[in-house]
Amino acid sequence: MNAVTVIAGDGPIVLAQPHSGTFVPQDIAANLTARGRKLADTDWHIPQLYDGLLPDATIVRAEFNRYVIDANRPPDGATLYPGQNTTGLVPMVDFENHPLWLEEPGDAEIARRREAFHRPYHAALQAELDRVRGLHGFAVLYDCHSIQSCLPFLFEGRLPDLNIGTDNGATCHPAIEAAVANACADGPYSHVVNGRFRGGWTTRHYGRPDCKIHAIQMEIAQSTYLEAEEPPFAYSPDKAASLRDTLAAVFGGIQSTFGDLA
Template sequence: MNPVTVIPGNSPIVLAQPHSGTFLPEDIAANLTERGAMLADTDWHIPQLYEGLVPQATVVRAEFNRYVIDANRPPDGASLYPGQNTTGLVPMVDFENRPLWREEPEEAEIARRREAFHVPYHAALSAELDRTRAAHGFVVLYDCHSIQSRLPYLFDGTLPDLNIGTNGGTTCAPAIERVAKDACAASPYSSALNGRFKGGWTTRHYGEPARGIHAIQMEIAQLTYLEAEEPPFAYAPDKAADLRDTLAAVFAAIESTFGDLA
């Protein structure tokens, strides 16, 4: 299987989807614990949730599961949230702090996965960002994520429904951050800006507004569009339809800033 799917489009928006994949090479799958084999930390159904919301948006999607290697972590494995619980480049535990591996991958195996999966994903994403910026004079990288709404290992209480990350306003133009925040605040959903999730490595690495690359992450609580946050993690069409209306409003708000970005 190709580790990355690229769907080129003509919009200034590039949708990155690093955590929705479920592909596991046989040798990696065989080493997962029973708990790990559930793939519970997958960003379930993200491609379906975002399908058609931005006509002609470019999509860059990792087909491999985040347990193979996390495409939204720095290649050197440095923590994005020092002092807080998080998971690494190749996670050893899941979001509930349960072991994922029968035998933990060693450094050589992690390096092999980095070259086979992490590098191709970011090569594809970087190429599409360059192509889109060349066509429009700017590009908006929108990093699509979702997560269970209650994970005591990672955060206290219940996560807001919509979590915008711009690394403290550094990864995109202020107008993009403002209109995205306002669109979420006007919706029926709870929201936060740069709360527990400030943007992962993708947002922080690529977001350079001075160079015309604007990056923003959206972390969505899965209860907003799944039947339940447990296996089989089924998509709830009615709930998702309501959420898609709000996400469409977010994209419309972002698109309203394009005249000032070009």
């Protein structure tokens, strides 16, 4: 299996999907705990959730699971949220603080995975952003994520349904942040801007409005589109239909800002 899937579109929006993959090479899978092999922290069904909402978008998707290596973490492993619990470049524990490995991967193994998986994903993403910016004069990176709505190890209480991240406004034109927030406010879901999740490494690394690349992260509570937030993490078409309406409005809002970005 290829580590990365690229579907090139003609529009100015690039959908990054770093955490929806479920591929784990056999040698890596053999070292996962029984709990780890469930891949519980996957951003389940993100490709299906977004399918067809933006036909001219480019999609860059990591097919490898985040337990192999996390494509939304800095390659040097630096923490994204100092002082808060989080997981690393190659996570050693899951989102409930349970060990993932029978034997923790060492520095050499992490470096091997970085070259085999993390680097190709970001090379593909950078290439598509450059291509799209060349076509339109600007590019908008929309980073697609989802997570369980209640994870005490990572945050208190229940997560809002829709979590918009722009690193406190640094990663995109303010019109984009406002348009996305307004679209979320008009729907039936709770939302927050730059709350617990204000954008991971992808958003912060690529979001350079002065260079005509704008980035925004959407972290969705999985309760909004899964039958249940537990195995088998089944997709709920009924729940997802309503959420897709709101996401379509989000994309409409982003498209309305294109005049400000050119």
